[in-house]
Amino acid sequence: MPTNDGSLRNYALSHDLMSMAGAPAVYHCHHFNLFLDQTIDDALGNTDGRKLRFAAAREASHDFLRGLFARLRPTTPAEKIQLATETIAKMGHGRLSISADANGGTAVGEFLHYGYGWAQKYGHRVRCRTPQDAFAAGFAAAALEVTFDLPPSVEAAETQCVAMRAPQCQFSLTKGAPAPRQTSLLASDVLRFARPAFDGQDEQQIATIAKGLRDFTGQVGGDERGLVQAFGVFVTMHLACYYNRIAYGALGELEKRAPTSVPVLESLLRESGHVCVFNTFGGILLSPEWEGMVGRPKTPREVVVGALAIARALGFGHWTLEDFAPNERLVVRAPATYESVYFLARHGKAARPNEYFLQGAVLAIAQLAHRVKWNEKVELTQEFYDSLFHGVVPWKAEQSKATTLGHEYSEVVVTKVA
């Protein structure tokens, strides 16, 4: 994704972890983004869910914007705000116009990824009753804080949202009580927790495809509305700390409030992996771009190899193929994932295997490899998704190793169930 100087996106190539202006980053589509946000609200309730999402967005954006300003050195407040909003638009989050000083102000959003994505996905069927752009709100708050060197104290309330059928999204920005400042988590911080990299089966092929995809995504940026439409979805380059903070933050909160509900949330976090693989991986595998670069997949193994390359190009980690027996078993290993390095850096050792996105994604790869007729006309509809993941799923996924438990690598084993 091109940015102002073309060098803000960086990959730690041995681990296929991505950063943007020094902040850990990954690509995810609007289906995943909406699903994960909804999952957090389902777990904590709308009010607390939104609070957590706002706080996560503000924290992650804080680190990102400090890195951005340090690299590109804008000087005046107006230059800083402009750089912040232009960069987030190039990352596919839509257009945000901020009119504010150190005491607060307003922001207007047009084509914001979450609100607009919600309207596109659900708006023709249901009316949304709550604003959807907690990420943009947190970003706007962080933009003010970093621009004016304030502690985390700016509150942003979304007063209108296109998902609620308003013509545009509007935010009020006010100064509140300073919140405790979280320790920064930059790419350099989390990468210290990556275990030594290794290769797996079909390594050369996976690496070559991943490189081609990285080169391709490097050419793609937000359009004049600040959206990236690619592979049949709206894509964002997003801050990985946002995803991790809301997922692990909601789990931590639920463990205190309602521990018996934790398995339900874990299951939904796994499902976010299904949503991502079905929509984004599926969209990529069916795209003309893939057909031209790689060729339409013909066998389950080609789907698996392609999917691992996609995961790497999206910045999810160095996902390797340890074992694959069609219709029987799929084993994926990684020395680090965007979940594991965050968890280790922020929380330390885990109590149980907890790379939920990885767990769900590997199961979904097995489903895509075996249950999609790639040589026929395929439509990635909600109905098709439901038929693949909400009926009888003939696979069981188990995370048998986790770097968050102290193992040398993370491993997910997917086996066929009778």
Place this chain on the structure above:
Amino acid sequence: MKLSLDHGCLRGLSWRLEPASDGALERLRPALAGGWVDRTVMASVWHFEAREGAHQLVIVPSTGRLQLRVHYTVPRAARRSTARELARRLAEALGEGEVETDSEDALLAAELLGAQGDVVDPELDGD
């Protein structure tokens, strides 16, 4: 020229074009010169953007696949007619006849038109 829905999870935006005549791909580049801007970044996939409306045409020269991408700002109800109009212009530029659509797409068109109504069932209100 045959026009049918292509895969995609944003409904009605991606369409598959199948020219009726052989050698259409060779004639396509010069035919696009007027109304489309060449945005190709990979030799294996040609990419064009319509000067009007920013719709996209993606071509895989090795397989002959043509995908028309209607711009996402086009309302759902107008996506099919927009795709048809773009296909008609392309067919004309290639010297081909009528644009055909299949019956499955007629079903989608009905769905898209139905989806355009602004009536919301309060029972379905989402949070």
